[in-house]
Amino acid sequence: MRIRIAFSAVLTALGLMLLTPVAAHAHGDTVKVVVTGQRTGHVTADITWENDGDAVDETVAATVNAISVDGSRTMGPWRLVRDPAAAPAGWTTAETLPPGSWKVSVDVGFPALGHGDLEVAVPVVDPAPGTGAPTASAPAPGTPTTAQPSAGAPSAGPPSAAAPAASTAQVPAAETEGYAVWWTTAGVAATALAGAAVGLVLRRRRMRRRLG
Structure with a gap:
């Protein structure tokens, strides 16, 4: 029994050895x-x-x-x-x-x-076309922008502090001028009244002299 088993194993091994070259060369030699x-x-x-x-x-x-x-x-x-x-x-x-x-x-x-x-x-691969001249990017939302003055135009500077002073100085000048006119008119009226009074006194004296 043992002899038969050993003989079968040997046959199986020989069969595998014979089949292996066949499988290896099934596709050909080139x-x-x-x-x-x-x-x-x-x-x-x-x-x-x-x-x-x-x-x-x-x-x-x-x-x-x-x-x-x-x-x-x-x-x-x-x-x-x-x-x-x-x-x-x-x-x-x-x-x-x-x-x-x-x-x-x-x-x-x-x-x-x-x-x-x-x-x-x-083939020669051309490089990717370069971008043009850099353009000014748009300002981000919420970013304050300042207007650029045009060429030849005078730039508007900050409001001068002399403007309020000039306006405040003009008010007393106007008031002073009004006061001057008022005093001049009052003076002319007073002078006229004084002249009339003096003339009346002189007339009364002349009439007294004539009657006397």
Whole structure:
């Protein structure tokens, strides 16, 4: 009985050992690399199994190299990382290419061999348009505002303290003038009455002399 159990365990282990390579190679021995372009300077690529087109679930060991079309500049090697903004087969670079035309090549070494290349153009991104000249901000509600005098117009200063003094000085002057007129009129009347009295006295004396 024990011999049968041991024999069954050995067969099971051998079966698993035989099936494991089959499962490992179910997708094929190569991967398909398609460089799809760039997004804001980041190289993008799709990596699938060559045999069935399934996305690669395993960790991918790949390098990215780029050379300018004129051959004056080179970038890389960079590694590929999962692209969260793309499909499961999408990969990208953490680094960015500067503006220009680039010949990009991607070489995959694990979990299988694969290669892809593409000429990628990275456009120049214009900076955001600057704002115009700063404008005067509106005063906050409740903030007192002061009127600015116009050019050439005399500025109105605070009311002078001499104005009340001038007005108060004019009142006694008017009253004094009235008093002067009143006293002048009274004086003329008194003088006229005195003259009339004197004339009456003189007439009486003349009449007495004539009668006497």
